[in-house]
Amino acid sequence: MEERGSPDGDPARNLEQGPEGPETSIQVVLRVRPMSEAELRRGEKSALHCSGTRTLQVTPPGGGPDVAFRFGAVLDGARTQEDVFRACGVRRLGELALRGFSCTVFTFGQTGSGKTYTLTGPPPQGEGEPVPPGLAGIMQRTFAWLLDRVQQLGTPVTLRASYLEIYNEQVRDLLSVASPRPLPVRWNKTRGFYVEQLRVVEFGSLETLMGLLQLGLSRRRSSAHTLNQASSRSHALLTLYISCQTPQQMPPVDSGAPPAGGKLCFVDLAGSEKVAATGSRGELMLEANSINRSLLALGHCISLLLDPQRKQSHIPFRDSKLTKLLADSLGGRGVTLMVACVSPSAQCLPETLSTLRYASRAQRVTTRPQAPKSPAAKQPQRLETEMLQLREENRRLRLQLDQSDPKASAQSGARLAWAQRSLYGMLQEFMLENERLRKEMSQLQSSRDLARAEQRVLAQQVHELERHLHSACYLRQPGPGPAPPCPCGMGPAPLCHALPPLCSCPCCHLCPLCRAPLAHWACPQGGRHLPQMLTPEAPAGVPLSGRPPPWAPPCSPGSAKCPRERTHSDWTQMRALAETLTEEEEVAPSAPPLPVGPPDTSPALRASDHSCPRGREVAAPPSAVPASQRQLKQRSPEPCRPRAHPAGRHPSAGELRALSDLREMVQPGCGVHLPVAEEDQGQDGREHAGAGRGDERDGDQHDQHALAVSVGPQVACPVWPPYIELPAASTLPNPLCGLGRPQAPLQPSGAQPGNPGGQQGSRASSSPSVPCCARSLLSPTCSLLPTPHLPPLP
Numbered sequence: 001m002e003e004r005g006s007p008d009g010d011p012a013r014n015l016e017q018g019p020e021g022p023e024t025s026i027q028v029v030l031r032v033r034p035m036s037e038a039e040l041r042r043g044e045k046s047a048l049h050c051s052g053t054r055t056l057q058v059t060p061p062g063g064g065p066d067v068a069f070r071f072g073a074v075l076d077g078a079r080t081q082e083d084v085f086r087a088c089g090v091r092r093l094g095e096l097a098l099r100g101f102s103c104t105v106f107t108f109g110q111t112g113s114g115k116t117y118t119l120t121g122p123p124p125q126g127e128g129e130p131v132p133p134g135l136a137g138i139m140q141r142t143f144a145w146l147l148d149r150v151q152q153l154g155t156p157v158t159l160r161a162s163y164l165e166i167y168n169e170q171v172r173d174l175l176s177v178a179s180p181r182p183l184p185v186r187w188n189k190t191r192g193f194y195v196e197q198l199r200v201v202e203f204g205s206l207e208t209l210m211g212l213l214q215l216g217l218s219r220r221r222s223s224a225h226t227l228n229q230a231s232s233r234s235h236a237l238l239t240l241y242i243s244c245q246t247p248q249q250m251p252p253v254d255s256g257a258p259p260a261g262g263k264l265c266f267v268d269l270a271g272s273e274k275v276a277a278t279g280s281r282g283e284l285m286l287e288a289n290s291i292n293r294s295l296l297a298l299g300h301c302i303s304l305l306l307d308p309q310r311k312q313s314h315i316p317f318r319d320s321k322l323t324k325l326l327a328d329s330l331g332g333r334g335v336t337l338m339v340a341c342v343s344p345s346a347q348c349l350p351e352t353l354s355t356l357r358y359a360s361r362a363q364r365v366t367t368r369p370q371a372p373k374s375p376a377a378k379q380p381q382r383l384e385t386e387m388l389q390l391r392e393e394n395r396r397l398r399l400q401l402d403q404s405d406p407k408a409s410a411q412s413g414a415r416l417a418w419a420q421r422s423l424y425g426m427l428q429e430f431m432l433e434n435e436r437l438r439k440e441m442s443q444l445q446s447s448r449d450l451a452r453a454e455q456r457v458l459a460q461q462v463h464e465l466e467r468h469l470h471s472a473c474y475l476r477q478p479g480p481g482p483a484p485p486c487p488c489g490m491g492p493a494p495l496c497h498a499l500p501p502l503c504s505c506p507c508c509h510l511c512p513l514c515r516a517p518l519a520h521w522a523c524p525q526g527g528r529h530l531p532q533m534l535t536p537e538a539p540a541g542v543p544l545s546g547r548p549p550p551w552a553p554p555c556s557p558g559s560a561k562c563p564r565e566r567t568h569s570d571w572t573q574m575r576a577l578a579e580t581l582t583e584e585e586e587v588a589p590s591a592p593p594l595p596v597g598p599p600d601t602s603p604a605l606r607a608s609d610h611s612c613p614r615g616r617e618v619a620a621p622p623s624a625v626p627a628s629q630r631q632l633k634q635r636s637p638e639p640c641r642p643r644a645h646p647a648g649r650h651p652s653a654g655e656l657r658a659l660s661d662l663r664e665m666v667q668p669g670c671g672v673h674l675p676v677a678e679e680d681q682g683q684d685g686r687e688h689a690g691a692g693r694g695d696e697r698d699g700d701q702h703d704q705h706a707l708a709v710s711v712g713p714q715v716a717c718p719v720w721p722p723y724i725e726l727p728a729a730s731t732l733p734n735p736l737c738g739l740g741r742p743q744a745p746l747q748p749s750g751a752q753p754g755n756p757g758g759q760q761g762s763r764a765s766s767s768p769s770v771p772c773c774a775r776s777l778l779s780p781t782c783s784l785l786p787t788p789h790l791p792p793l794p
């Protein structure tokens with residue numbers, strides 16, 4: 001019979017293509033044993049028919065179409081042991097093992113199907129009696145071939161052998177010196193799964209090897225059951241380790257380390273069995289269960305190995321000792337040959353079909369055999385070794401370089417470390433300082449806001465206090481007596497001296513109207529206050545905000561309140577109010593305005609056309625005062641009120657309040673309010689004219705003295721100096737307007753001759769007032785500046 005290893009031909013030829021050659025399928029050979037005598041006696045029919053050398057047809061006993069199975073080789077019952085050995089191509093596997101490949105031959109099938117018979121021949125007929133050579137199985141024939149082959153090679157080849165069985169999931173060493181005992185199965189990266197402390201026996205002759213085989217077979221567990229009188233109850237693995245190295249090159253052999261090189265493994269699996277069919281009881285049933293479980297695990301792994309994708313993932317080889325030890329043969333780098341054994345009896349057809357399906361799946365499992373390390377194959381390893389050497393040399397040179405200049409290296413390292421620490425420290429310091437500054441800035445901003453709010457409140461309080469203080473100072477100003485009227489005959493004259501427009505005169509301490517000495521507080525350096533108020537330039541380098549207001553009393557040197565700070569807004573508001581106030585034309589007099597005089601009227605008199613409220617209060621000469629003006633003496637002084645706004649509207653309540661406040665400020669001491677005529681409020685000039693006509697009719701019955709006398713005391717400024725009366729028949733020019741001048745020196749009214757009591761009525765009768773020019777009547781309400789060319793007092 002032609003020797004065939006696989007359907008694809010010689011497996012060894014394919015594997016010799018290279019160490020990383022294509023995947024190789026598991027070789028499967030089907031052997032059908034002949035009908036046993038027992039089966040023939042029971043009349044059982046054969047259900048299997050071999051069709052050619054590679055196809056098996058299964059004929060169901062109940063009828064139906066045949067089922068064909070195709071394997072690498074199909075051997076019927078007529079094939080001898082030699083035919084099987086040749087058909088399986090075991091010698092080719094032996095050649096691969098000699099070249100370093102790992103090869104496995106194992107048999108599987110139903111119990112009693114002839115597995116043991118195929119591998120080792122019929123069971124020994126007696127103790128120590130060898131198997132007849134014609135009935136020898138694959139193992140004996142391989143042993144003989146291998147030893148002959150080794151002798152033919154002429155090179156030293158070391159042969160070792162181990163023999164174990166897996167009985168009830170326990171590995172037992174069949175070649176152990178002592179009685180077999182369970183051995184552990186280990187795994188490492190280089191060896192994969194291996195049996196620890198497994199005895200590996202070196203042999204050099206076929207007899208020795210045959211003796212080891214007989215020893216193992218004799219120790220292997222077997223029992224008799226219905227289907228097999230010598231049924232194996234364990235899986236047996238005999239491994240030949242083949243090494244072509246010289247003895248000098250071979251590593252020392254210890255008890256646990258197998259020799260390197262190829263190997264050839266023979267696996268005699270225990271047969272699957274149905275407990276009901278075999279009638280196993282007790283221990284047999286336990287053995288059958290263990291056998292079936294391990295075979296089931298093996299079949300599961302084979303099924304998983306069929307899927308290329310799942311093959312790269314996890315394969316449960318650890319499920320049993322059998323799959324662990326066959327892992328390398330099934331899914332690793334080995335070359336595997338499977339011999340499926342079946343019974344031809346139709347009574348065993350279910351188990352036979354199961355074996356056929358099992359074998360069909362197995363022959364689709366592929367492995368990638370790993371070639372032995374050839375010189376070409378060792379090239380990557382050599383390069384890897386060289387790379388490692390270069391790395392080591394590089395490391396050594398670096399170390400030498402550092403050692404050659406340790407100080408410089410140390411300094412460089414120290415500088416680098418210092419720089420890193422310094423930079424890191426600086427960064428930390430900057431971050432901390434930045435954080436601190438942020439907090440401080442936030443606190444300062446909060447403090448600034450609080451201070452501003454407090455400043456506003458304090459400024460308001462100071463302002464109010466100043467107003468009250470000034471009022472109190474004026475009221476409590478120690479004076480010589482009751483407030484006299486204006487010495488220039490303008491008895492009801494308000495505090496024109498204190499008003500900024502009237503305080504710009506160079507007299508400084510003299511009333512700009514009457515040239516009378518002013519109280520120190522009444523016109524304190526008026527010539528300096530006014531420019532300060534009206535001009536932003538600061539004389540003498542005094543800041544604008546640092547100067548006292550023009551109405552403020554003179555501060556004592558060294559007083560903390562003297563350089564009172566004023567904000568720009570205060571001055572701006574004050575200036576605006578002052579300008580509003582000085583727009584005297586906007587303030588309506590309490591009496592009708594003086595009529596326009598004749599064409600020859602002096603300009604001074606025409607100046608009275610201005611609506612100065614005091615124009616009517618001045619004792620003007622009859623020729624200069626219209627008759628209608630005389631009626632004014634009968635009128636009680638009425639407070640002024642603003643005229644209509646230039647823009648054609650009446651001032652608002654806020655403006656009125658602001659104006660009143662400013663008046664209060666500019667006249668803080670005297671308490672005289674600017675007259676505001678209620679009846680004229682909001683009226684046009686016609687009503688004033690009508691009133692004026694009425695006054696004119698009544699004014700014919702009064703003289704100018706009566707006018708002055710009656711009007712003066714009512715509006716006398718309470719803070720003026722003692723009353724100074726001007727002589728009526730004055731021949732001297734008036735110091736203010738030059739129209740007249742008192743013959744006698746100015747004297748207080750109380751000391752005037754002929755009027756010791758200082759009665760105003762006597763003054764009115766004895767010394768008519770000198771008609772003062774209307775310009776001299778300028779008041780805060782008319783905003784007319786005093787006459788700059790007033791002649792000085794004698």
Ligand SMILES: Nc1ncnc2c1ncn2[C@@H]1O[C@H](COP(=O)(O)OP(=O)(O)OP(=O)(O)O)[C@@H](O)[C@H]1O
Nearest residue numbers: 033111112113114115116117122228231232270271
């Ligand atoms: N090809 C064959 N030619 C002649 N007899 C055979 C053949 N195969 C098997 N037998 C006989 O069949 C019987 C059972 O064989 P064997 O013990 O090898 O079966 P097995 O599969 O190993 O069974 P088990 O699994 O129980 O160990 C044996 O008596 C054996 O001699």
